[in-house]
Amino acid sequence: KNEVEQSPQNLTAQEGEFITINCSYSVGISALHWLQQHPGGGIVSLFMLSSGKKKHGRLIATINIQEKHSSLHITASHPRDSAVYICAVEGSGGGADGLTFGKGTHLIIQP
Amino acid sequence: EAGVTQFPSHSVIEKGQTVTLRCDPISGHDNLYWYRRVMGKEIKFLLHFVKESKQDESGMPNNRFLAERTGGTYSTLKVQPAELEDSGVYFCASSQDLAASTQYFGPGTRLTVL
Numbered sequence: 001k002n003e004v005e006q007s008p009q010n011l012t013a014q015e016g017e018f019i020t021i022n023c024s025y026s027v028g029i030s031a032l033h034w035l036q037q038h039p040g041g042g043i044v045s046l047f048m049l050s051s052g053k054k055k056h057g058r059l060i061a062t063i064n065i066q067e068k069h070s071s072l073h074i075t076a077s078h079p080r081d082s083a084v085y086i087c088a089v090e091g092s093g094g095g096a097d098g099l100t101f102g103k104g105t106h107l108i109i110q111p
Numbered sequence: 112e113a114g115v116t117q118f119p120s121h122s123v124i125e126k127g128q129t130v131t132l133r134c135d136p137i138s139g140h141d142n143l144y145w146y147r148r149v150m151g152k153e154i155k156f157l158l159h160f161v162k163e164s165k166q167d168e169s170g171m172p173n174n175r176f177l178a179e180r181t182g183g184t185y186s187t188l189k190v191q192p193a194e195l196e197d198s199g200v201y202f203c204a205s206s207q208d209l210a211a212s213t214q215y216f217g218p219g220t221r222l223t224v225l
Contacts, residue, residue: 045216101155
């Protein structure tokens with residue numbers, strides 16, 4: 001069973017700061033997801049990665065398969081980025097066992 | 112294209128009652144997953160359907176939980192009888208195939224058992 005660890009658990013930053021959220025896992029995976037959940041809202045899939053790096057707007061996700069580590073970066077952070085960010089991994093069996101989720105990082109961006 | 116929908120969005124019931132949650136996946140998605148997030152804990156896998164068959168139900172907490180997907184379209188998750196520890200947010204997700212495809216999540220159903 002994969003163990004997924006996210007850090008930090010909680011993060012408060014000022015608007016405009018560069019944000020990094022980390023995710024590490026214990027067993028090889030086929031893909032890693034970064035998810036976002038706004039308070040009271042559903043989960044939105046931000047990225048799905050199997051290698052390298054992806055960028056969407058101010059969000060950048062990277063993954064290092066050898067080190068079993070992924071990072072989510074937010075550039076020029078804004079209060080609307082405040083949310084819970086969740087890392088989830090899919091097993092090498094191709095997703096038949098669903099996802100293993102981290103506990104989430106609670107991000108608050110203050111104006 | 113319509114996304115994954117779940118009904119109801121919120122449900123408040125008393126201990127011992129029965130509740131049925133519904134998930135409608137994206138049309139054409141054979142894979143349907145149920146997840147649960149208990150407050151303060153990570154989201155956990157409950158089970159996985161491929162069409163109408165249960166591919167993996169290893170995450171179902173006990174026999175008070177029953178999931179069905181008759182006809183391979185929408186799915187229901189019934190909790191009977193509900194207990195206090197069943198409170199949480201129940202998420203459903205669907206995907207097109209197993210080859211590392213994106214899972215699309217529904218908005219979740221928040222269940223509160225009093």
